[in-house]
Amino acid sequence: MVNKQTSLLIVDDNIDNLRSLAAILRLEGYKVRKAISGQVALETVRSHPPDLILLDIKMPQMDGYTVCSILKEDTTTCSIPIIFLSALNETADKLKAFAVGGVDYITKPFQAPEVVARVENQLRLQRLSQQLVVQNAQLLEEIQIRQQTEAALHQAVEQAEAANRAKSVFLANMSHELRSPLTGILGYAQLLQKDTDCTPLQHKGLSVIYQCGSHLLMLINDILDLSKIEAQKLKLFPDYIDFYLFLNNLVELFKFKAQEKKLQFVYFKLTSLPPEIYIDEKRLRQVLINLLSNAIKFTCQGSVTLKVSVRSCSYESNEYKLISSKLTGKAKKLFAKIRFEIEDTGIGIIPEKWENIFLPFEQVMERSHSPEGTGLGLTISQKILALMGSEIFLESCPNLGSKFWFDLDVYTPLSWADFNEIDDSQSQTLSQELGDESDQIINTLSPETEVVVPPLAELLLLYEAAQMGDVQNVQQQILRLQQLNSDYLAFVTQVLELANDFDYQDILKLIDKYYGDNVSLLRL
Known part of the structure; x- marks a missing residue:
């Protein structure tokens, strides 16, 4: 609706x-002023600019074309719409009117409805044009504010990144400077501990x-x-490693840590594993040590379990395309997705705090349950795995325990056929390398622990699967029994060892050993 309180x-x-x-x-409600000549019109417009001008063309001294041209050249009046009035009806006259800046043309004699309609139309267009100008001005202002904000934000980000880099460099330099003298202190503390002349009190002080x-x-x-x-200065240095020896050394390390807390430490090789893989051994060991150390640290009783398995194999891996050019001296063959799982029966973590444990210096446990630590282990592990194209996943239940796992795509110099034909001697390498203590390491670190056997009814499906030689079903039943009750851990481990070597008859004999004549209830 056009505002009729406008001036014409x-x-x-x-x-x-x-x-x-x-x-x-x-009569239409407009405020109307009149000018009888072009000169009077110019003076009136400059003193009190109207909202619209109706301008006659044929006038003495100064015609309408001249008046319009003068008004359009002045920046203060150029935006006022001008409708020409004339008895001239030639096309050339109309074209000239539009050329000098007119917005419409009314031919005399005019009709009142036509005049009103054309005036209202031009005023409406003028109002819309003004609104558009205002909106454009607001938009330009908003753009300028946003550009200024983005520039300030960009500058703040650059300053923050520069400060963060400076902090990282400072910490790295300080850490290096502190580590050297601290290593000397530890060395001399060890030497003094061996001094037989030290009193018990001095030995205790040196230990502290x-x-x-x-x-x-x-x-x-x-x-x-x-x-x-x-x-962004941490780099990976992958190379070929003896995977069996790597796992052997890891198990040897944590058997003693678990033994100190009277915990069971269990290692499960759920599938055949490649003997050799291409990986940064130092960083993979660092991640596994962090996860296993946390599992033992926050477990007061029960067990800590390490499971390693191959989830899938392929001849191409998105994560490792970049290293294909570095794989010299070996045929470029197979990529294996290896899963590492660490389970414990510790205090667990409530779901609301699952994400927080990966933050630096974060300790989500209660003080009474929180042993000494830097609070950086999981943060560093997660970032290292990100460099390797992976991430840590977590499942946990308060007072029941936690499970951490991650998958790694690693190159192995095996063909698909070779991988499927890993023989018994290869799959037993780890147990052989562990020597006489292998049973204690793989089954349980507590020789006094009695083997708790599941009830006869729970062994039915396992017995049937072993009789039929169903590899997949045997593995599923072993995992089911393991999850059924942690007390069955020693028995389940024995069965798993036999299953890894495909000794299904020995599995049947093992069950016969514990249930004797009653085992007939299980037979098909």
Whole structure:
């Protein structure tokens, strides 16, 4: 709806035309002013600019074309719409009117409805044009504000990144400077501990010095690693490693840690594993040590379990295309997706805090359950695995335990046929390397623990699968029994060892051993 309280200026040297037009437009509610010549019109417009001008063409001294041209050249009046009034009806006259800046043309004698309609239309267009100008101005202002904000944000980000890099460099340098003298302190503490002249009190003091120094060294090393990662200076150095020997050394290390807390430490090789893989051994060991150390640290009783399995194999891996050019000296063959799982029967973590445990220096456990630590282990592990194209996943239940796992795509110099034909001697390599203590390491680290056998009814499906030689079903039943009750761990481990070697008759004999004559209830 056009606002009728707008002002109009009518310019015509004919008094009758002026009166007639003014009467028509006043009836419509417009404020109307009149000018009888071009010169008077210019003075009136400059003193009180109207919202619209109706301008006659044929006037003495100064015609309408000249008046319009003068108004359009002035920046203060150029936006006022001008409708020409004329008895001239030639096309050339109309074209000239539009050329000098007119927006419409009304031919005399005019009709009142036509005049009103054309005036209202131009005023409406003028109002829309003004709104568009205002909106464009607002939009330009918003764009400028946004550009300024983005520039300030970009500058703040650059400053924050520069500060973060400076912090990382500072921490890295300080960590390096602190580590050197601290290593000397630990070395001398060890030497003094061997001195037979030391009193028991002195030995205790040296032990405290060594323990505190070791904890500080661990913190410094973690900070150094985290600083390298944040500064994007941590690089991976993959190479071929003996995978069986790698796992052997890891199991040897944690059998003693678990034994100190009187925990069971169990290693499950759920599938055949490649003897050789292409990986950064140092960083993979660091991740597994962090996860296994946490599992033992937060487990007061029960067990800690390490499971390793091959989930899938392919001849191409998205994560490792970049290293294909570096795989020299070996045929480029197979990529294996290897899963590492660490389970414990510890205090567990509530779901609301699952994400927090991967934050730096975060300890989500209660003080009473939170042993000494840097709070950086999981953060560093997650970032290392991100460099390897993987991530850590978590399942946990308070007071029941936690499970952490991750998958790695690793190159192995095996063909598909070779991988499926890993023979018994290869799959037993780890057990042989462990020597006489292998049963204690793989089954249980507590020789006094009695083997708890599941009830006869729970063994039915396992017995049937072993009789039929169903490899997949045997594995499923073993996992089912393991999840059924942690007390069955020793028995399940024995069955798993036999299943890995495909000794299904020995599985049947093992069940016969515990149930004797009653085993007939299980037979098909």
